[in-house]
């Protein structure tokens with residue numbers, strides 16, 4: 001497995017996103033299945049494991065911490081705060097809270113659930129626009145000084161916000177959605193990362209399954225699947241997006257790989273300061289995805305993928321209006 005850098009940390013160029021083990025896409029797998037996938041990833045050279053306080057409202061961190069505890073020194077453990085489950089009278093709800101006291105509480109809770117003394121890479125999951133970014137990053141910097149986290153990242157922020165944050169404390173990573181069908185980071189933050197020495201950690205590089213060619217019938221997604229609330233996955237819109245896939249499948253065949261591998265290799269080809277963060281609950285998918293690390297994508301294949309699937313050819317917005325206001329990424 002090739003490695004890349006995130007600030008002081010050396011990581012596999014493809015990490016494992018652990019969200020799906022507890023949350024997001026259909027019914028989560030059993031803890032035993034999640035454990036098999038994590039240990040297989042480790043065995044195959046993955047060193048970057050990504051979780052968050054939000055995922056499964058804490059249960060994901062507990063699971064990831066338990067499975068990887070024995071391997072703690074071999075891995076880079078990444079988690080996120082500033083967006084977490086909060087208990088209300090009518091149940092636990094997702095709350096974005098970037099106040100320093102919330103960040104401190106989130107981090108202590110994460111350390112306890114992960115069963116570790118230090119989190120290698122700690123992100124602000126969303127910028128809480130009611131709190132100056134300098135205040136939230138100031139609290140994160142205090143966590144570094146206290147030895148609770150090693151390095152800092154932000155998620156779904158614009159280049160302008162990244163620069164403001166970086167002026168308070170070095171930001172070594174921006175985790176944002178990046179794939180052939182989600183190009184927002186190309187407007188500003190990808191270049192700003194390069195300039196500031198930060199790494200772009202590309203989440204959902206497989207377009208939440210779309211670019212694998214395996215997800216055809218979105219009308220059959222379970223009611224709680226988060227893709228149901230995303231405009232691109234609305235059945236009529238998705239049907240238009242599916243029309244892009246025969247060309248993509250042909251290109252993958254020509255490049256000698258699968259569609260998933262082409263999608264990941266395209267992300268990795270965007271710069272040495274980019275790391276791909278796919279997620280899977282299936283061993284076969286994991287093996288397929290990790291195969292992309294060894295691919296050298298020819299410039300002509302990269303250019304044709306670029307031209308085929310991009311912000312002009314994809315139908316539908318990335319997020320619903322309600323979720324779009326929560327992110328700070330530059331919009332098209």
Ligand SMILES: NC(=O)c1ccc[n+]([C@@H]2O[C@H](COP(=O)([O-])OP(=O)(O)OC[C@H]3O[C@@H](n4cnc5c(N)ncnc54)[C@H](OP(=O)(O)O)[C@@H]3O)[C@@H](O)[C@H]2O)c1
Nearest residue numbers: 017018019203204205206207208209212278279280281285
């Ligand atoms: N910072 C943020 O706001 C944010 C937001 C979203 C995600 N993330 C992070 O990014 C990670 C990855 O995101 P994601 O899960 O959306 O990424 P993704 O890899 O683009 O999509 C995962 C989906 O694709 C499917 N899949 C994966 N590999 C496949 C393959 N080879 N063939 C067919 N289907 C395949 C998975 O199903 P199977 O399980 O069946 O393989 C799952 O439904 C998350 O786990 C999380 O750590 C961060």
